[in-house]
Amino acid sequence: MIIVVGSINMDIVVQVDHQPAPGETILGSDYETHPGGKGANQAVAAARLGANVRMIGRVGSDAFGQQLLSGLNHEGIDTHWLKTLETPSGVAFINVDKQGQNSIIVAPGANARLKPEELRPEAFAKAKVVLMQLEIPLNTVRRAAKLGQEAGATVILNAAPAKQLEPSDYQDIDVLVVNEIEAGMLLGKARACNPAEALALADNLLKLIPAVIITLGEQGAVWKSDNDAGQLPAFAVAALDTTAAGDAFLGALALALSQGDSLANAVRSASAAGALAASKAGAQPSLPTRDELENFLRGSL
Numbered sequence: 044m045i046i047v048v049g050s051i052n053m054d055i056v057v058q059v060d061h062q063p064a065p066g067e068t069i070l071g072s073d074y075e076t077h078p079g080g081k082g083a084n085q086a087v088a089a090a091r092l093g094a095n096v097r098m099i100g101r102v103g104s105d106a107f108g109q110q111l112l113s114g115l116n117h118e119g120i121d122t123h124w125l126k127t128l129e130t131p132s133g134v135a136f137i138n139v140d141k142q143g144q145n146s147i148i149v150a151p152g153a154n155a156r157l158k159p160e161e162l163r164p165e166a167f168a169k170a171k172v173v174l175m176q177l178e179i180p181l182n183t184v185r186r187a188a189k190l191g192q193e194a195g196a197t198v199i200l201n202a203a204p205a206k207q208l209e210p211s212d213y214q215d216i217d218v219l220v221v222n223e224i225e226a227g228m229l230l231g232k233a234r235a236c237n238p239a240e241a242l243a244l245a246d247n248l249l250k251l252i253p254a255v256i257i258t259l260g261e262q263g264a265v266w267k268s269d270n271d272a273g274q275l276p277a278f279a280v281a282a283l284d285t286t287a288a289g290d291a292f293l294g295a296l297a298l299a300l301s302q303g304d305s306l307a308n309a310v311r312s313a314s315a316a317g318a319l320a321a322s323k324a325g326a327q328p329s330l331p332t333r334d335e336l337e338n339f340l341r342g343s344l
Contacts, residue, residue, distance in 0.1 A: 045089050045297050046170045046196070048099045048162070048187040049082020050154040050178030051115075051125070052133035053107040054286070054326050059138050062146050071138065076107075078114040079135055079326040080154070081176040081203065084287050088294020088316065089174075090118045093333045094301065097121040099166060099187075100179070101153040103132035108153070114327070124166045128153045133178075143282035143321065149204075154179050159186035170196035171301035174293060177202055181212065188215035197300050201293050202229060213251040218300070220256045220293060238274040241265045245272075256310060258292060258317070260285075266310050273307055278318035278339075284329065291320035291330050315340050 057071035078087075082100055090096045098120050102108035104127055111132060115122050133152040139145045159182045167173065173191030175184050175198075184200070191198040192215045199218045202208065205225035213219070223235040226244045235241035238259060245255040245267040254268035263277040295316035299309035316336055323329035331339070 044097060044169045045086075045094045045172045045174060045301055046097045046099065046167055046191070047082050047086040047089070047174045048157075048179070048183070049085065049174070049176045050080035050133055050149075050151070051083040051098070051100045051102050051111050052080035052135045052149065052152075052154070052178075053077075053111060054079035054135045054137050056137045056139060056286070056325065059140050061140050062138060062144070075325070077325045077328060078111050079287070080111075080133055081178050081201065081290055083111065083115060084290035084326050084330065085174055085176070085201070085293045085297070086115065086120050087118050087327050088287075088291045088320075088330045089298050090120050091330050091332050092295055092298050092316070092336060094294075094298045097124065097166070099124045099157075099162065101126055101128055101157045103128060103130050103153045105132055107132040107134065124163075128156055130156060137286060139284050139286065143284050145284070145286050147286075149178060151178065157183050159183045162186050162190055164190055164193065167191060167194040167196070170194045172197045172199060172297045174199045174297045175201070177204055177206055181206075185212060185215070191215065199293070199297060199300070201289070203289070205229060210251055216252050218254045218256065219248060219252045220258070220296065222258045222260070222289065226257050235259065238262060238265050242267060242272065242274065254306060256296070256306075258289060264292075264310055264314050266306050268306060271306055273310075275310055275314055278315055280318045280322040282321045284324045285321045287326040287329050288317040288321040290326070292317035294330070295336065312336070312340065
């Protein structure tokens with residue numbers, strides 16, 4: 044069982060020629076709506092790859108909330124611990140330019156109302172992996188990590204969007220996953236521009252946490268733990284929309300680690316899933332199935 048504790052948003056997506064500069068108004072495409080949120084995306088990513096997934100989160104009582112809940116149920120995700128509140132659902136406003144790069148503004152809505160005292164130990168029963176992000180209150184993340192540890196699960200934190208964390212915030216985390224910008228922000232340092240610099244940042248983060256993975260977009264990913272380190276070049280794909288590439292990475296990583304894979308093998312599977320997601324439009328619509336991932340990996344050998 045993979046338990047995801049995190050955000051559930053409706054993504055409102057506009058295609059643009061370029062990202063607007065401060066004070067600039069530009070015209071975009073007709074907008075589209077897609078189910079999203081880092082938590083929900085990662086839950087769907089793992090479920091499509093064949094994992095047994097439980098989602099813990101909050102949606103609003105609006106039309107978006109009904110659609111988001113229905114979509115998770117359609118993916119076969121256990122939503123017993125997902126509640127609907129009398130408040131707006133979370134919404135993400137996303138611009139995607141011609142290079143497939145995005146800029147995102149998130150209005151948390153119901154996600155901000157997921158309280159730590161509402162997390163129950165029984166919701167974490169039989170968990171192999173507990174996966175969290177930072178689009179929900181930090182106190183709730185801490186509580187979920189503690190309950191994950193008590194359940195004997197591997198606890199993964201995707202520290203995104205990046206914010207300043209105290210050393211105590213890492214105490215129940217087994218694996219930290221960030222991109223090169225987030226890694227630098229956590230340490231108060233410049234972003235990593237290449238794998239060697241990323242490995243140096245990972246080495247600093249190892250003082251706080253047992254294992255670190257840093258994704259580098261087109262330059263691949265690096266990982267480091269007390270007894271292992273390495274880097275993996277990116278899989279070559281034509282990027283169309285990178286919105287959910289990181290979430291596809293996390294879903295595949297969680298599944299691989301729940302099955303006992305090594306960190307190196309888990310990163311390879313996760314990187315392939317991220318590449319596949321970047322080659323399609325939308326957040327959850329772009330997340331690959333198990334057959335798609337397995338075929339892609341076989342073709343890359």
